[in-house]
Amino acid sequence: MKILVVEDEEGIAADVAAALRAANFVVEQAADGETAWFEGETGDYDLIVLDLGLPGLDGLTVLKRWRAAGVSTPILVLTARGRWNERVEGIDAGADDYLPKPFRIEELLARVRALIRRSAGLPSPMVEVGALALDTRTMRLSVGGLPRQLSPLEYRVIEYLMMHRNRVVPPGELLEHLHGTDDAREANALEAIVARLRKKLGPGTILTRRGFGYQIAATP
Numbered sequence: 468m469k470i471l472v473v474e475d476e477e478g479i480a481a482d483v484a485a486a487l488r489a490a491n492f493v494v495e496q497a498a499d500g501e502t503a504w505f506e507g508e509t510g511d512y513d514l515i516v517l518d519l520g521l522p523g524l525d526g527l528t529v530l531k532r533w534r535a536a537g538v539s540t541p542i543l544v545l546t547a548r549g550r551w552n553e554r555v556e557g558i559d560a561g562a563d564d565y566l567p568k569p570f571r572i573e574e575l576l577a578r579v580r581a582l583i584r585r586s587a588g589l590p591s592p593m594v595e596v597g598a599l600a601l602d603t604r605t606m607r608l609s610v611g612g613l614p615r616q617l618s619p620l621e622y623r624v625i626e627y628l629m630m631h632r633n634r635v636v637p638p639g640e641l642l643e644h645l646h647g648t649d650d651a652r653e654a655n656a657l658e659a660i661v662a663r664l665r666k667k668l669g670p671g672t673i674l675t676r677r678g679f680g681y682q683i684a685a686t687p
Contacts, residue, residue, distance in 0.1 A: 471506055471516070472495070475498045499524075503521065507533050507538055508536050511643050514579055516579070517530060534561035563582055597672075599625075615668060627644050628673065645660075
């Protein structure tokens, strides 16, 4: 899962990005309104963490522009503006959740996971597809009740496929959410990860639609 963190305070931005990466999210960052507006409109993100007090374009203006342009990415507003009328203004502008500063990293992570689950139509932290059960809080996967050890990249692949269980995911989209912009994105590397997952999870777990992409099997 890939997240855009928009925050101009270096310390907060570094702490939030580090916590998200430790939770196995891919993180990209922006520190001003103009950059945030461009990245959010042109990039493919699973969630955006947005500070309102940005240099250049303020966060509320960026938020309104995204929504006016049809950007439907879930947005968690993160700001020192804690008065109730400002929270209402942010939510009315299109924010999905609001977390005032100062905050606990644990609460931020819980809200991020909840927003991503809801955007995928999943009310519970446990995601189940066939014999697969994924706990998004602990990042643990089991098959038929038996745990499977996954590398961080393997986890990202299976999590994304399970979150988008009702459709075929193109390789380019999967690579976009598997790596950051500075990492190598090679189709051969993705095929190798999928091959390792099939060995760990069993045949028929991940289907390949030639020319289209990958899909998690409903009944592996």
